[in-house]
Amino acid sequence: MRGQPSDRRMDEGFTLLEVLVALAVISAAMAGLGAFFVNGALTVAQQRDQRYAARLASSALEQVRALEGSALLDGRGQAKVDQQWAEVQSGPFASMMQPYLSHMLKLGIPNSTEGDNAALPTVPKPVTVGTTSYQQSIFVGPCEVYVTRDDDCVVPLPLTDPNRPTDATSILSYYRVVVLETWRHKTCTAPGNQCGYVASTLVSSKKDDAKFSSTRAIPKIRQPDMKVFYRNLNKVSVKMKVTGGNLPNTWSAVNLPDGLSIDPQTGMVGGTPTKLGTWSNATTGTYVRVVENAPPTGTLSPRSDNDKALGLTWKVIDPPVARSPATWSYAGAAISIAPVVVDTSVPYTYSISGLPAELSFDPATGVITGTPAQTFSATVTAVTTANYVAIDVPFAHTVVQPLTLQPITDQTVDLVSTVSVPAVAAGGDGKYTFTATGLPVELSINATTGVISGGPVLIAGRYLPTVTVKDGLGGSVSVSFVMQVGSPSTTLMFTAPAAVQTSSAGKAVTIPITTNADALNVKGVKVTATGLPTGVSVDKKGENLTGTPLLPGVYTVTLTGTPSGKDAQVTQYTFVWTIL
Numbered sequence: 001m002r003g004q005p006s007d008r009r010m011d012e013g014f015t016l017l018e019v020l021v022a023l024a025v026i027s028a029a030m031a032g033l034g035a036f037f038v039n040g041a042l043t044v045a046q047q048r049d050q051r052y053a054a055r056l057a058s059s060a061l062e063q064v065r066a067l068e069g070s071a072l073l074d075g076r077g078q079a080k081v082d083q084q085w086a087e088v089q090s091g092p093f094a095s096m097m098q099p100y101l102s103h104m105l106k107l108g109i110p111n112s113t114e115g116d117n118a119a120l121p122t123v124p125k126p127v128t129v130g131t132t133s134y135q136q137s138i139f140v141g142p143c144e145v146y147v148t149r150d151d152d153c154v155v156p157l158p159l160t161d162p163n164r165p166t167d168a169t170s171i172l173s174y175y176r177v178v179v180l181e182t183w184r185h186k187t188c189t190a191p192g193n194q195c196g197y198v199a200s201t202l203v204s205s206k207k208d209d210a211k212f213s214s215t216r217a218i219p220k221i222r223q224p225d226m227k228v229f230y231r232n233l234n235k236v237s238v239k240m241k242v243t244g245g246n247l248p249n250t251w252s253a254v255n256l257p258d259g260l261s262i263d264p265q266t267g268m269v270g271g272t273p274t275k276l277g278t279w280s281n282a283t284t285g286t287y288v289r290v291v292e293n294a295p296p297t298g299t300l301s302p303r304s305d306n307d308k309a310l311g312l313t314w315k316v317i318d319p320p321v322a323r324s325p326a327t328w329s330y331a332g333a334a335i336s337i338a339p340v341v342v343d344t345s346v347p348y349t350y351s352i353s354g355l356p357a358e359l360s361f362d363p364a365t366g367v368i369t370g371t372p373a374q375t376f377s378a379t380v381t382a383v384t385t386a387n388y389v390a391i392d393v394p395f396a397h398t399v400v401q402p403l404t405l406q407p408i409t410d411q412t413v414d415l416v417s418t419v420s421v422p423a424v425a426a427g428g429d430g431k432y433t434f435t436a437t438g439l440p441v442e443l444s445i446n447a448t449t450g451v452i453s454g455g456p457v458l459i460a461g462r463y464l465p466t467v468t469v470k471d472g473l474g475g476s477v478s479v480s481f482v483m484q485v486g487s488p489s490t491t492l493m494f495t496a497p498a499a500v501q502t503s504s505a506g507k508a509v510t511i512p513i514t515t516n517a518d519a520l521n522v523k524g525v526k527v528t529a530t531g532l533p534t535g536v537s538v539d540k541k542g543e544n545l546t547g548t549p550l551l552p553g554v555y556t557v558t559l560t561g562t563p564s565g566k567d568a569q570v571t572q573y574t575f576v577w578t579i580l
Helices: 016-065 078-089 094-099
Strands: 125-130 132-146 171-184 194-204 220-222 241-243 248-254 258-261 268-271 277-280 285-291 304-306 314-318 328-331 336-337 351-355 358-361 368-370 377-382 389-399 412-415 419-422 433-437 444-447 451-454 460-463 464-471 478-480 483-485 493-494 500-503 509-512 526-530 536-538 544-545 553-562 571-579
Touching: 016 125, 016 171, 016 194, 078 094, 078 132, 094 132, 094 171, 094 194, 094 268, 171 571, 220 304, 268 500, 377 444, 412 419, 526 536
Parallel strands: 328 389, 412 483, 460 571, 500 571
Antiparallel strands: 125 132, 132 171, 171 194, 220 241, 248 285, 258 268, 277 314, 285 304, 336 368, 351 377, 358 368, 377 389, 419 451, 433 464, 444 451, 460 483, 464 478, 509 544, 526 553, 536 544, 553 571
C-alpha cells in the first residue's frame, strides 16, 4: 500500500458528499424564503388595496356630508332601492352588511324607477386606483335614536306604534349612509377572490333651523318616556325632561308612588316601590314641578312649570314570574309549558337560556313545547316594552319514568286462611300510596307498602279486586286480578253466569244463575245482586238475571248466595258485564 506524503494535511478540501449536502440545505432554505417573500408580497398588496378602499369610502362619506339630509334620497326610486338591497343581501357580503341594513329603513322615492344616475346611485360605481379596480355601492335609509332609551339608531317605529315616544323632542331622526367597497385579490376569501370594506355615517334628516338667544325660555316640562315600575325592585327609573329655564333647574314631586322619589338635580324618578297601584294628578294629586335657578333680568321670581297638563300616570305592578302548571312530566311524554305572569296589564316577550335541543320555545308567548329527554333547568327572561327591564326567573322541569304497577297473578285462597299478596310499583317519584277495592272484607292493603294481607277469609267465592297506586306527582295506575276463595268440591260456589258477559242496550236478556248446591246437598240458596245494569234484576226464584239493560257501560256485578240455616256457608261471585 502506498504511503501518504508527509506534507499533506488531513483537513484540506471537501468531499463530494459534503458539497451535495450543503447544496441541499441551501436549496431548502431558499425554497422557504421564496415562499415567504411571495406571501409577504401578496399580504402587502392586499393591505395596500384595503387602505385604498378605506380612503375611497371615507372620501365618499365626506361628499355625503356635504349634502343636505333631505337631498340624500333624491333620484333614488323605490324599485331601484329594492333591487340594490336584494342584490347585496343575496351576495357574498350579506353577513358584512346585515348589521347596518337591519338598523335602517329600506326607503326610496315611491313609484319611481330612477336610481342609476342619482347623486348617490343605486348601482355600483367603478373606481380605479393604480392597478386595482373597485366597485363602490352606497346605501341610504332612515333611522331614529330614542334618546331616553339608548343611543342606537334603529329602524323607525310606525307613528301608530304604542312603543314610539310621544315626545318628539326625544326622537333624533337620521339617514344612515353605508358605503361598500369591493375589489378582487388572490388572498380574498369571498367567492371570486372578492374583498370587501364597509364604512358608515349618520346624517341628520332635519334642516338646521336653530335660533339663538341670550335669554333662556320659560321652563317647560316635556313628555317623558313613562315606564311601569315593579314592586319591591329597584330596576326602573323615569327621566323627567325640561326645556328652558336658567340652569341648573331644580325638581320636586308630590304624592309619587310609595318608595319612589325624584332627584332634585337630575329629575330622575326612581327607588323601590312598595305598593301596587296607579297614581295620577286626577286620582291621587300626583305631580312633578321644576323651578329655574334664577329669574331672568327684570323678573322678580324664578319661573317654574309642572306636569299636570301632561296627565302622566305612574303604575306599579308585580314583576313577572315563570310558574308552570306542571313542573314535571313522564319520560317520553310531550309537554306544553307556559310561564304565568302575576300582572297581565302589560304585554311581555320572552327569551330562555339552558333549554335542551329537543325542545322549542316561542318568544312571543313563552310556551315551551316538545318531549324532554331528561330533567333540565333553564332561565326564562321576561321583558315588557312598558319598562324594558329584563326579569330572569329560574325554571326547573323534572322528567321521571312513567308510573307502573306490576300485574298481580290470579290468586287461589283456602277458606278460613290468611293472605299476603304484594303489589309492586315502579317509576314516578317513588312516593307511593296504595288503595284497593273488591277485596274480601277480612283483607286490606297497606297504603305504604302495597301488601294485601289479613284473614282468615270467611266468605267463599270469586272476587275481582282492583289495586291502584298513586305517586306524589299525581300519577295513577291500576291493575285487577281474580281471587278465588275456597274449593268447588267442598264450598258453595256459583257456576254461572260466565266471568265476562256482553249484551246490547235495549234488548231483553235472560242469563241463568247456577251453583254447585246440589252437588254439596245445600238447600234453599237465596241469590241477591249488586251493581246490575239499570233495567235488569234477579228473578223471584233466583235462577236468572232478567230484564232489558237500558244504559251502555261496563258494570262490575256481584252475586251473593245465602243458603237457609243459621250456620250455612255464604258465597260471592263477581263478574264483568259490558252493555254495548
